[in-house]
Structures are given as C-alpha cells and as structure tokens.
Amino acid sequence: xxxxxxxxxxxxxxxxxxxxxxxxxxxAGKTQTDAVIVLTGGPGRIARGxxxxxxxxxxxxxxxxxxxxxxxxxxxxxxxxxxRTMDCCVxxxxxxxxxxxxxxxxxxxxxxxxxxxxxxxxxxxxxARAHSEVSSSLPAGTxxxxxxxxxxxxxxxLFLEYNKLLASExxxxxxxxxxxxxxxxxAAQEASEDTDAAASS
Numbered sequence: 001x002x003x004x005x006x007x008x009x010x011x012x013x014x015x016x017x018x019x020x021x022x023x024x025x026x027x028a029g030k031t032q033t034d035a036v037i038v039l040t041g042g043p044g045r046i047a048r049g050x051x052x053x054x055x056x057x058x059x060x061x062x063x064x065x066x067x068x069x070x071x072x073x074x075x076x077x078x079x080x081x082x083x084r085t086m087d088c089c090v091x092x093x094x095x096x097x098x099x100x101x102x103x104x105x106x107x108x109x110x111x112x113x114x115x116x117x118x119x120x121x122x123x124x125x126x127x128a129r130a131h132s133e134v135s136s137s138l139p140a141g142t143x144x145x146x147x148x149x150x151x152x153x154x155x156x157x158l159f160l161e162y163n164k165l166l167a168s169e170x171x172x173x174x175x176x177x178x179x180x181x182x183x184x185x186x187a188a189q190e191a192s193e194d195t196d197a198a199a200s201s
Contacts (some may be wrong), residue, residue: 020165021158024124028147033058034115036147039130040101041067042123044149046079049121052147053089058119060089064105065096099126099133099168109136117143124148125158129165136172 027048036058038049049061066075076086091109096102110118122130127148135144153161 006134017159017162017165020128020162022163025127025146025148026124027150028119028145029074030055030057031119031145033117033119033143033145035059035110035113035118035170036061037106037118037120037134038063039096039099039126041123042126042149042151044151045121045123048147048149049087050079050081052121053085059093059115061092062093062106062109064093064102065110066092066094066194068094099130101165102130103133103137106134112136114184116141117145119145119147121147121149123151123153125151125153125161129161129168132165 036049036052038045040046040063046063052058053061058069063075070092072086072092075081075090075092076083081090093105093109094103106118107176120127120131120134127146131144131146135142138144
C-alpha cells in the first residue's frame with residue numbers, strides 16, 4: 001500500500017515536471033498595461049522592459065532587485081537609458097533579494113502608484129514562480145500579463161526551479177491557512193465580545 005502511494009506521488013511529480021519543462025511561457029504580444037515590472041537576475045530582462053516603455057505599451061517601469069551599490073546614473077549608462085526616460089518612467093527597487101521579496105517590493109510600488117495592471121518580465125523558466133508570488137501579493141483583480149524572455153535552460157536549471165515552484169506553492173498555501181485561522185479567531189473573539197456585551201446589558 002505504501003509503495004503504491006509512493007509510486008503515485010512520484011508519477012504526479014514526474015508528470016508535473018514534464019508539463020513544466022515543455023510549456024515554458026512565451027513573450028507577450030502588444031498589450032497595454034499601467035506598468036511593466038522587471039525582475040533582475042537574467043539577461044534580456046531589462047532590455048525587454050525598456051522596449052515596452054519605448055513602444056508606449058506601459059506608463060512606467062519598475063526594476064525590482066537592483067544591487068544597492070548601483071546608482072541610477074550607472075544603470076542608465078549600462079542600459080543606454082536617456083535621462084528623460086529615467087526621470088519620467090523608470091524606478092529602481094533596491095530591497096529585494098529573492099523572488100518572494102521581489103513580490104513584496106512590487107506590491108508596495110504598485111500600491112503607491114495606484115496601478116491596476118502590469119506586464120511582468122522575467123526569464124521563461126522563472127515565470128511560473130514569479131507570477132505566482134507577485135500575483136498573490138497584489139489586490140484581487142490586478143491584471144498581470146506574463147512577458148517571458150526566451151532562454152534555453154538546461155535540465156538542472158529546470159529541475160531546481162520546478163522544486164522551488166512547488167515549495168513556493170506549499171508556502172503560499174500554508175500562508176492562506178494561517179490567514180483563514182486568523183479570520184476565524186477574530187470572528188470568534190468578536191462573537192464572544194458581543195455575547196458578553198449582551199449579557200451585561
């Protein structure tokens with residue numbers, strides 16, 4: 001019985017990995033959004049974000065996970081961004097160190113800007129986890145367009161990222177359970193207080 005259960009789990013895992021590996025997302029088409037969000041960490045990501053800005057498909061660009069030692073002027077020089085574009089349309093985020101903190105940094109910026117739609121730019125093998133983390137950090141109804149930068153990852157990269165994706169999904173699921181428990185406890189506390197107030201009156 002245990003062997004059958006383990007075999008079933010392995011098959012689900014294996015087919016899940018296969019599906020992940022053969023269905024990597026593609027670049028998005030010409031879709032208008034309030035913002036374009038770029039997560040640092042791979043070649044072509046920032047260039048793609050700038051392309052979106054220059055084509056007028058987004059109002060502003062937020063780059064999450066920039067090295068704190070990088071100055072805006074250095075960023076502009078490295079990626080050949082005009083001063084006008086930097087001043088009007090590019091914001092650098094220096095707080096994030098991983099995908100989870102990318103999501104928090106993005107959510108804070110989106111809230112400050114009151115944007116309700118964004119194009120998410122990252123490498124194709126990273127998109128599933130990035131989209132999951134960012135989407136879960138934003139208010140319900142926020143539209144996120146996946147705009148993947150094409151790459152050709154090796155098997156080891158795909159395997160590692162798939163496991164990170166599974167861990168992320170489990171972590172988010174546990175977080176939702178904690179939130180549900182907090183809501184239940186708050187409701188019970190309020191009901192108790194209402195009962196006490198009624199009894200004392």
